[in-house]
Amino acid sequence: xxxxxxxxxxxxxxxxxxxxxxxxxxxxxxxxxxxxxxxxxxxxxxxxxxxxxxxxxxxxxxxxxxxxxxxxxxxxxxxxxxxxxxxxxxxxxxxxxxxx
Amino acid sequence: xxxxxxxxxxxxxxxxxxxxxxxxxxxxxxxxxxxxxxxxxxxxxxxxxxxxxxxxxxxxxxxxxxxxxxxxxxxxxxxxxxxxxxxxxxxxxxxxxxxxxxxxxxxxxxxxxxxxxxxxxxxxxxxxxxxxxxxxxxxxxxxxxxxxxxxxxxxxxxxxxxxxxxxxxxxxxxxxxxxxxxxxxxxxxxxxxxxxxxxxxxxxxxxxxxxxxxxxxxxxxxxxxxxxxxxxxxxxxxxxxxxxxxxxxxxxxxxxxxxxxxxxxxxxxxxxxxxxxxxxxxxxxxxxxxxxxxxxxxxxxxxxxxxxxxxxxxxxxxxxxxxxxxxxxxxxxxxxxx
Numbered sequence: 246x247x248x249x250x251x252x253x254x255x256x257x258x259x260x261x262x263x264x265x266x267x268x269x270x271x272x273x274x275x276x277x278x279x280x281x282x283x284x285x286x287x288x289x290x291x292x293x294x295x296x297x298x299x300x301x302x303x304x305x306x307x308x309x310x311x312x313x314x315x316x317x318x319x320x321x322x323x324x325x326x327x328x329x330x331x332x333x334x335x336x337x338x339x340x341x342x343x344x345x
Numbered sequence: 346x347x348x349x350x351x352x353x354x355x356x357x358x359x360x361x362x363x364x365x366x367x368x369x370x371x372x373x374x375x376x377x378x379x380x381x382x383x384x385x386x387x388x389x390x391x392x393x394x395x396x397x398x399x400x401x402x403x404x405x406x407x408x409x410x411x412x413x414x415x416x417x418x419x420x421x422x423x424x425x426x427x428x429x430x431x432x433x434x435x436x437x438x439x440x441x442x443x444x445x446x447x448x449x450x451x452x453x454x455x456x457x458x459x460x461x462x463x464x465x466x467x468x469x470x471x472x473x474x475x476x477x478x479x480x481x482x483x484x485x486x487x488x489x490x491x492x493x494x495x496x497x498x499x500x501x502x503x504x505x506x507x508x509x510x511x512x513x514x515x516x517x518x519x520x521x522x523x524x525x526x527x528x529x530x531x532x533x534x535x536x537x538x539x540x541x542x543x544x545x546x547x548x549x550x551x552x553x554x555x556x557x558x559x560x561x562x563x564x565x566x567x568x569x570x571x572x573x574x575x576x577x578x579x580x581x582x583x584x585x586x587x588x589x590x591x592x593x594x595x596x597x598x599x600x601x602x603x604x605x606x607x608x609x610x611x612x613x614x615x616x617x618x619x620x621x622x623x624x625x626x627x628x629x630x631x632x633x634x635x636x637x638x639x640x641x642x643x644x645x646x647x648x649x650x651x652x653x654x655x656x657x658x659x660x661x662x663x664x665x666x667x668x669x670x671x672x673x674x675x676x677x678x679x680x681x682x683x
Contacts (some may be wrong), residue, residue, distance in 0.1 A: 271681035293659040321649040
């Protein structure tokens, strides 16, 4: 699963102005809170409100999980990544470094 | 195909856990054995243990409504997790030969295609598809699976044939017939039909290009592009830019190749696959690898768009918005708990 592998990246770069916002696309509060607690995730975790799942899903047209968008300091989406396989975090780290 | 593998595996696990099978009253040894398997499955902790269970079941009962699920489990755990595709194929092919029902043969055959990149299954793709085709028409999904598998196996004639077969089924009527339980709005139907058409025109274009008809291939790509089926960032959610870009590169249309592949690398769903071809196009255009990173960076700045803001609640019930992170580098990740 992707999210725990993002935690080290968050801790490494948060003081340089790096933020992670994770949105639970399926709105499963119980599982999500348990997962967040068990894995000690400390970045911003958002829950889809009733109906908001469609808004965010339709707005960002997320077709599969995990889908990640990397946004620069000016609010522009600079990179998209679908899926998360071993080794992907290296690529992601490079992209983050290039934007910081 | 790696990704579909994971999704398929999830389906297997869920299928086994919830027991999709209808359990008949009375002594049906295959069903009784399946119930026993489900119990053992929950306790099996390793891929080896799961493979052993599925293999034993399939050897004893090769032709049941569970055959597809067993094959899928073996393909996933033995073929991928244990990195033994040949072993998985050996087990499943024995069962396949004992299945009389063409639909079941097809179902099992489709699972096996997932090993196609490591085991030589070339003949089976056409045989199994024809087999079922002799009994009934293939659905859109079945044509699509055969076409996409044929692309991976570089069986271009089969890919062409089944892309066209799928295109014929890419209509609103057929889509509604495929999902009898869903109440799609006209708009949802239109979006899904567009995706079906765009995706199969793309596959057919790539098949035709490899069959030596670049002109017709380009027509297909352009038609797919006109229909459009895009992600949030404006890149097709099909392999269109990947294939079209590679075709343009092979034809020496380097500017177009760099446009298409550049967008795919940065914002496409299979961006990492496109990157070596983008580099190749860049080298062909400029004569060397030098400045490639700068080129990628300028492409990024040219194509990047502002992220749409939204507001959602956190788990303490506080309203939070994306714009709170303004001025920071932000990774916006959509996930779901497993």
